[in-house]
Amino acid sequence: MIEKTLPNGSISRSKLGSTYLCLHGHFYQPPRENPFTHEIPIESGAAPFLNYNEKITAECYRPNAEEGNFAEISYNLGPTLAAWLEAHEPDVHQLIIDADRKHMERYGVGNAMAQAYNHTILPLATTRDKHTQILWGLQDFRHRYGRDAHGMWLAETAIDLECLDILAQYGVTYTVLAPWQAATAIDPTEPYTVPLKSGRSMTVFFYNGPLSGGVSFDSASTSNADVFASSYLPGHLVREKIDNGEPQLILIATDGELYGHHKPWRDKFLSHLIQHGAPEEGFEICTLERYMLLQPPTKEVQLRVPSAWSCEHGVARWGTGCSCTEGESNWKPVLRRALSRLAERGDLLFEQYASEILEDPWAARNDYLALRNGWESEESFWTRHGKGGQRPSALLEYRAQRLLEAQYYQQYSFTSCAFFFEDLDRIEPRNGIAFARRAISLIWQAIDVDLQYDFLQDLLPARSWRTQKNGVDLYKELPAVEDGLLPPFPLHF
Structure with missing residues (x-):
């Protein structure tokens, strides 16, 4: 050597x-x-x-x-x-x-x-x-x-x-x-x-x-x-x-x-x-x-939990807000609460309506990615997850797939970058809200239940400290969609 x-x-040693x-x-x-x-x-x-x-x-x-x-x-x-x-x-x-x-x-x-x-x-x-x-x-x-x-x-x-x-x-x-x-x-x-x-x-x-x-x-x-x-x-x-x-x-x-x-x-x-x-x-x-x-590990370690690599305050950067980002971060808990409450409502509806079609809605959700991406055939999926191992009628299958797809986009709405940066009026929170709107649309198509109104109510207090736009402003600025894909927009917002 x-x-x-x-x-x-410092010391450098070759070989x-x-x-x-x-x-x-x-x-x-x-x-x-x-x-x-x-x-x-x-x-x-x-x-x-x-x-x-x-x-x-x-x-x-x-x-x-x-x-x-x-x-x-x-x-x-x-x-x-x-x-x-x-x-x-x-x-x-x-x-x-x-x-x-x-x-x-x-x-x-x-x-x-x-x-x-x-x-x-x-x-x-x-x-x-x-x-x-x-x-x-x-x-x-x-x-x-x-x-x-x-x-x-x-x-x-x-x-x-x-x-x-x-x-x-x-x-x-x-x-x-x-x-x-x-x-x-x-x-x-x-x-x-x-x-x-x-x-x-x-x-x-x-x-x-x-x-x-x-x-x-x-x-x-x-x-x-x-x-x-x-x-x-x-x-x-x-x-x-x-x-x-x-x-x-x-x-x-x-x-x-x-x-x-x-x-x-x-x-x-x-x-x-x-x-x-x-x-x-x-x-x-x-x-x-x-x-x-x-070289397998030989020692045990205790961890700080919860914790992350880019926040000194546990995981507050993505939850309650903290000083890891500049400006006011009080929009973060409001946005998270709005998304969480939407997910809670969506979960209850998913369990209620999908249970009529799927043996175990949550097991089906865990396997949905393979069906959605074509890695598993529809026949195989329904044999494993349909009520009694049977594929449902076309109407019920449509409903189940819309409800599963709504779950898919609920998951997307929690992508970490929606909360990572310093302000609400950025592309990342807008995208989180856009994914939530897609889930609202799918539930509306599946069972005619309007989750948009309560979501807007929950979004309203979230405000950008730079532009003063609130969460509803960001929602209204999302790209237009075809008529009928969303519940009617409340006039007073």
């Missing part, structure tokens, strides 16, 4: 066989399609591309896929983004899927992780919705990759013990967290076990906070992959482990769009780092499930 002292006093580097990319785009037309409106900020999905594909997803970066890193591909890529950029989608297969052929384990389906902040979801979000994410993964997922990325790494236990029930064995989500002191260069109910457990990897933050926000740190490997990485190794020859892992986790979209040409940085920069400084590139095989 070769050891050298760097100008900053450290027990020192590993993992780069994780969280590749995700929220759905921006009009839920009535299923088309993304032209987004002028993405010019010369028609929308940001096209722009980010050209700048990030395609170059990273073509350069082979996906085969070397740990990554998750959000289901809503994957569906768009599959439909509009199928060659890029296939390259990303093939990367996991190549990793499996080489190491016996994959390197792709699943993602909870709608990027919902799970600690704020009901228990039933947690199950659906996790199951839909696992089903989408199985369809795309042809295998069961063993790891799952949770939106904003937001966790409570219940969602970790549900993951474990469905066969997920590991996830990624921020170091400040640990309740006690930890060494982020090794994985830990979280004990759960009934003897279940979850392995958690804590990413390196300073390095992940530096890669995300300090452009100078990622201007040269060789310098990054020789000057930045070694200072984050545990010297005692080096001296004792103990294995250690540096995990850098960032949004995947960083590599080429948020920071131009960083796909080249990533490629050089994993192919040359890090290996030449003695770091072995390794992914998370592979590391679990090589």
Whole structure:
């Protein structure tokens, strides 16, 4: 081994066989399609591309896929983004899927992780919705990759013990967290076990906070992959482990769009780092499930719950509001309450009316994704979920499908970005409201029950601190739809 002292006093050692580097990319785009037309409106900020999905594909997803970066890193591909890529950029989608297969052929384990389906902040979801979000994410993964997922990325790494236990029930064995989500002191260069109910457990990897933050926000740190490997990485190794020859892992986790979209040409940085920069400084590139095989966790950890990677206040950023965003955040609990109350009303109607058609409406909802996307035949679905194993009449089938589709869009309305940013009058909250309106429309079509009026009443107190528009203003500004698809709009709003 070769050891050298760097100008900053840190130690770099070449050919450290027990020192590993993992780069994780969280590749995700929220759905921006009009839920009535299923088309993304032209987004002028993405010019010369028609929308940001096209722009980010050209700048990030395609170059990273073509350069082979996906085969070397740990990554998750959000289901809503994957569906768009599959439909509009199928060659890029296939390259990303093939990367996991190549990793499996080489190491016996994959390197792709699943993602909870709608990027919902799970600690704020009901228990039933947690199950659906996790199951839909696992089903989408199985369809795309042809295998069961063993790891799952949770939106904003937001966790409570219940969602970790549900993951474990469905066969997920590991996830990624921020170091400040640990309740006690930890060494982020090794994985830990979280004990759960009934003897279940979850392995958690804590990413390196300073390095992940530096890669995300300090452009100078990622201007040269060789310098990054020789000057930045070694200072984050545990010297005692080096001296004792103990294995250690540096995990850098960032949004995947960083590599080429948020920071131009960083796909080249990533490629050089994993192919040359890090290996030449003695770091072995390794992914998370592979590391679990090589070095299983030996210590337990207690977690701060609920907690997330981008909020110092548990999960208040997406719930009650907090100082993590500028300005007034009192619109956030109002919007969440409006969406939650709509979902509660929709759930009651779904259970009441769908129970006449489906043996177990909630089990049918959990399996609806496969029917909706054509992964399961209608005959198979109705044999498993229809009353008495029978397909219903055309009228009742229409009603059931509209009610299931309403549930689908209720889930979409809780996408995390609706609450992430600083103000109500943005595209993200508008989209959350648009998905809720689609659920209202579907219930109206199915059973002639008007949920719009109460939703508008609940939305009214939500107000933008920048433009003074309220939630009803945003609802009224949504694109027009055909007559009859929504209840009559109340005149006094």
